[in-house]
Amino acid sequence: MAEKKIFAGPRVRRIRAGLDLTQTAMAEALGISPSYLNLIERNQRPLTVQLLLKLAAVYKVDLDELQGEAAGAVAHLREIFADPLLAGEVPGEHELMELADAAPNAANAVVKLYRAYREQTARLSDLAALLAQEGHETSLSGARLPMDEVRGRLERRANFFPRIEDAAEAFHARLAPADDLSGALKAWLKAEHGIAVRLLPVEAMPDLRRRYDRHSMRLFLSGRLSPFDQTRELAQEAALLFMGTDILAELDGLGFEGDEARRIARFELARYAAHALMMPYGVFLAAAVRTRYDIDLLRSRFAVSFEQAANRLTTLARPGASGLPFFLMEMDHAGHVLRLAGAEGFPRVRFGGLCPKLNIHSAFAQPSQVLVDRVEMPDGGGFLTISRTLEGPQMPFSERVRRSAVLVGCDIVHKDDVVYGQAAVAAVPAGTACRLCERRGCLSRAEPPVTRPLGLDEMVSGLSAFDFQ
Template sequence: MAENKIFAGPRVRRIRNGLSLTQTAMAEALGISPSYLNLIERNQRPLTVQLLLKLASVYKVDLEELQGETGGGLAQLREVFADPLLAAELPGDQELIEVAEAAPNAAGGVVKLYRAYREQAARLKDLADLLAGQGHMEALSGARLPMDEVRETLEARPNHFARIEEVAEAFHAALSPGDDLIGALKAWLKKEHGLVVRNLPVHAMPNLRRRFDRHSMRLFISERLSPHDQLREIAMEVASIACHEAIVQELETLRLATAEARRIGRFELARYAAHALMMPYGAFHAAALRARYDIDVLRARFQVSFEQAANRLTMLQRPGAAAVPFFLMEIDNAGHRLRRSGASGFPQARFGGGCPKLNIHAAFSVPGQILVDRVETTEGLAFLTMSRTLDGPQAGFEERVRRTALLIGCEASFADDVVYGAVRSPAIAIGAACRLCERQGCLARAEPPVTRPLGLDEMATGLSVFDFQ
């Protein structure tokens, strides 16, 4: 059987440095030349059995130390470089192994620095949430990604853009699509701009929802998308052309700092314009009042998805024709927040949205079913919430289905105007988020509050995992 070669140069160097020996002195004691020892320390020559035995006898070295893995140091470095910020930096583990072996103290320092960074980021987030929960503006200035800037800007303002609404409603009236909006939009694109819409199979466009080919003047739509999402993609293309000036004007009001943020903001406004085009304000507002905001009735009436109809409800704030001020939040099954919006901005300070007892989390256990709850915050504010799962693009046989959950809510004072308000179950006690909530004995608590010291008592244990004073 072939003998495994042992390359342990950095470990030999550490032994030599620990004994304050020169390469010449160690080489003489081992009966080899200094140049050969130099090659060993640079991992250009393996350790022979004779050299292993010599190291063990002369310097009392444990052979396991020379033959073993890098152990915890390598595992901790893997944890650091698994972070999304660093995941693409290394093609494999080889460089991590070299660092862990050659410079274990430096590797330990990198791990400590990374963990301090994570802890500091968590503390800053807690502080920002606390300030927001107290109604203060977030004065923390830090490096933000352009997507974060756009999200925070849109979440803090009403989800209503008057210029886009007016232009989209006028365009829809002039188009007069009848019951075939998608056909009318395709015909307009072809007639006015020579642009042809085509559906492409998954193998031809595996990673895109849509793509505009300027050379052939064709708009390709993925067949992964549902008919409702295909309609929205086409409507976005039309809105980008027909509502261009209105989108530019509304984009200026957002005052986004960077070109990348403005590009993302322009995309979000085009999506908004698509909804306004698919569900014109006047007709949708009238239908919403008649149906008492029954989302399933509205989705059938306008031939859109549940998500599109629910999203449109948060936009109905035209002066003189305003509707119930709904707010909306979408998460994935890992709890990551994907978006938040509202008729008056997302009510972060009053509603929070981070409580694990909200029905948006329970929705994943009953896909497709609407869950309705009345909830009450620690400040005594009451809300009516409706949650339901949403299915993403069609997955292939070997792919995992993408499913998110949507929560749409309003203040409980509007419950009599909403069909879902007929549910009269007792109010569920919620908090803004575990780190900001001071409810005692909460079975759902996942973290201790930052505002109270932990109550560590060996003689008594409370119902919550994290007891506090």
């Protein structure tokens, strides 16, 4: 049987230094030459089983200490270097192992420092939210990455772009698609730009939704996409060609300076333009009012997905012809917020969106079901919320389905104008976020409030894990 080889030089060196031994003294005790021990400590020679046994016998060393990998520290370091802030500094797996192995105390210090940084960032964000509630603007939690900058600016403003809306209505009238927008877009791309559209199987394009080949003048769409998403990709491509000037004008109005932020925002505006083309403003608003904003009826009427129709509800803010001011939040099952938007901006201060009691979290336990709640906030205000899961691109049998959930909401004063209002009976007491909420005895509380000291009374135990004074 082949002898097992273990490279553990830094750990051997730490043991020797801890015993205050020279290389010569340790080598003599182990029955090897000092030069060989030096090679071991520099990981240029392995620790054999015989040497491991000698170390254990002579110095009472725990063999697990020598044989075990620093897996825990490596996992923490891997998480740290996955942070977007360190996107340009990502080391390889071997380098992480070397850091955890050769300098474990330094590795632990990096982990502690990163945890302190994340906690401080969360506290600054909470402080910014508290100041915003009192009417004070702050840049404490300002965006640090282009994606954060784009999302932050779009979330704060009304989700309405008039030039794109006007251009989309004109383009739709020109296409005259009747009940086949996808076919009309394919015909227009071929006739006006010589672009042929082809649907590719998953194995031919496993990692992309869409790809345009300039040489062959072909637009490839992934077979993973639903018919609704295929139409949106076509509409997005056509919008960039037909409405490029209007998209650029709206982009300039947003005031982004960095190239990366502008590219991200351009993609978001192209997606907006695709929805505007698939559901023209005037026709969609009339249908929304007629159906009392029933998302399922609207998706059927315009041959779109639930997510697309829900997104479109947040854009009905044309002066003189506006719909109800809906807002939207999309979240994955791990609680990551993927998208925030609103006809008047996302109401982060009043609604927050991070309360565990919101039905967007319950939606994952009831896939494809529409959940309706009347949410009551600590200040007495309220919201009507509609949540449902969304299915991502089609996955093969061997891969896990990517599922997210969307919450569509509006102020409770509009509940009688919305078909879902009749289903919202008992109010659900909620808050903006646990760290900003002062509701006592909340079983769903995940964090203590930053505005109150913890109770810490040995004689009393409340319902919440974070009792406060």
